[in-house]
Amino acid sequence: ATPTALMAGVGRGAQLGILIKGPDALEASRTVDTVVLDKTGTVTTGKMTVTACRPADGFTTPELLRFAGAVEAGSEHAIAAAVVTAARAELPALPPVERFGALPGLGAKGEVEGHEVLVGNARLSADHEIAVPDDFTAAERDGATAILVAVDGRVAGHLVIRDVVKPSARAAVDALHALGLRTVLLTGDNEAAARVVADEIGVSDVRAGVLPAEKAAVIEELRAGGARVAMVGDGINDGPALATADLGMAMAQGSDIAVRSADMVLVREDLRVVPDAIRLADRTLRIIR
Numbered sequence: 001a002t003p004t005a006l007m008a009g010v011g012r013g014a015q016l017g018i019l020i021k022g023p024d025a026l027e028a029s030r031t032v033d034t035v036v037l038d039k040t041g042t043v044t045t046g047k048m049t050v051t052a053c054r055p056a057d058g059f060t061t062p063e064l065l066r067f068a069g070a071v072e073a074g075s076e077h078a079i080a081a082a083v084v085t086a087a088r089a090e091l092p093a094l095p096p097v098e099r100f101g102a103l104p105g106l107g108a109k110g111e112v113e114g115h116e117v118l119v120g121n122a123r124l125s126a127d128h129e130i131a132v133p134d135d136f137t138a139a140e141r142d143g144a145t146a147i148l149v150a151v152d153g154r155v156a157g158h159l160v161i162r163d164v165v166k167p168s169a170r171a172a173v174d175a176l177h178a179l180g181l182r183t184v185l186l187t188g189d190n191e192a193a194a195r196v197v198a199d200e201i202g203v204s205d206v207r208a209g210v211l212p213a214e215k216a217a218v219i220e221e222l223r224a225g226g227a228r229v230a231m232v233g234d235g236i237n238d239g240p241a242l243a244t245a246d247l248g249m250a251m252a253q254g255s256d257i258a259v260r261s262a263d264m265v266l267v268r269e270d271l272r273v274v275p276d277a278i279r280l281a282d283r284t285l286r287i288i289r
């Protein structure tokens with residue numbers, strides 16, 4: 001592409017809310033044939049809410065929220081924010097957490113009032129040989145993110161958390177398919193929750209339960225198979241995957257790491273900005289050459 005074409009692309013991008021970091025990004029967007037979409041915070045709003053508290057026998061809802069809320073107050077995850085909001089709505093104050101530890105892709109842990117507390121998904125429970133209750137699994141099958149709370153190795157109950165798919169997501173995926181692109185949904189969340197979102201937006205290829213460190217490997221694998229991959233993400237977890245992709249696109253409201261790792265920054269929250277970005281490069285470069 002000529003410098004004039006690139007300048008035109010960058011300018012048109014800015015008008016559409018697409019910040020292009022360099023000429024390579026615009027070039028790459030023309031040859032991309034696969035678009036990998038992160039689920040939480042990219043396809044969904046990421047504004048999660050606790051929709052149910054299910055204390056186990058011997059525990060009450062306030063106790064469940066006290067332990068979970070105290071630990072999650074130490075975490076920056078969107079799930080943690082939802083848990084803390086629910087806990088603060090129910091309780092006058094949360095006890096402090098000691099020895100807090102983030103467990104990427106799994107949950108979080110800490111000591112609360114002298115008790116060892118674990119908060120996280122089924123994989124975390126399995127790692128600790130803690131059996132999840134039947135209604136935990138049922139909530140996951142129903143498309144929710146279920147979070148188990150264990151106190152001193154004993155199940156204290158679980159929380160059901162829901163997220164909302166962006167209203168623009170379905171139209172964005174339809175537009176990508178109309179451009180002949182293949183789409184993949186990539187997430188650390190459970191398979192069932194991922195499937196519900198995938199069905200809602202019309203994506204059939206789902207990679208769920210992918211640990212943060214493995215996200216880049218999924219991109220590598222697609223590239224090794226001959227695909228030219230665009231990755232769209234927002235989280236700290238997505239940084240390496242964004243950097244590995246032929247074209248990394250970060251949601252502007254996302255984490256600094258995502259924005260720094262990407263080749264393009266998408267300022268519009270409307271997900272149709274993704275097909276716009278791909279069409280834009282193609283058109284600008286084809287017309288002005």
Ligand code: ADP
Pocket residue numbers: 038039040072075076077079080103104105106107108119120121122145147186187188189190210211212235237
């Ligand atoms: P995503 O790829 O959807 O952005 P993450 O890799 O950040 O997701 O997290 C994957 C899963 O790990 C979450 O769906 C949740 O089950 C669990 N998880 C991660 N962090 C936390 C936390 N602070 N509290 C509870 N669960 C968590």
Ligand code: MG
Pocket residue numbers: 038039040041042233234235238
């Ligand atoms: Mg995300």
